Amino acid sequence: MSNNKILLVQSNRGDYKFPGGGVEENEDHSEGLKREIREETGYINCAVNKKAGIVIERRMDEFNENVLFQMTSHYYLCELTSEDKIHQQLDDYESELDFTPKWVNLDDAIQQNESLTGQIKKNSWLNRETFVLKEIQKGLINNGAVRSVEVD
DSSP: BTTTEEEEEEEOOOOOOOOOOOOTTTOHHHHHHHHHHHHHHOBBBEEEEEEEEEEEEEEEEESSSTEEEEHHHEEEEEEEEEEOOOOOOHHHHHHHOOOEEEEEEEHHHEEEEEEETSSSSOOTTHHHHHHHHHHHHTTTTOOOOOOOEOOO
């Protein structure tokens, strides 16, 4: 957090998510997160610090009927070591959603995401990211404690 704001990515639908994504072959979590932050936000100097938590999602798949979806998301406390940036390098779906990096007040991000819950169809990250933002708000992540929870 910087000046009581957190770096998130906002889509053209208005929702906020943490920068991040899948780990590529031969990457560890830290390397993958640095790459994803660079691609999604353009910031090139990021330090990955403590692991903040794990979220395990289990739900019916949004795209395939009668299929159970499960994903484990790892969250880390990070800090930018400089303001140096490059142009974003977005995937096709990220470009389509016009991912834009934003420094946003934590309460504003939560309020915005909650206002969109139920309105945006096929947004797998909305509930998960809102849950994690609320955990940060409650101060449960600042102490570096690792908790595993399931999100509906």
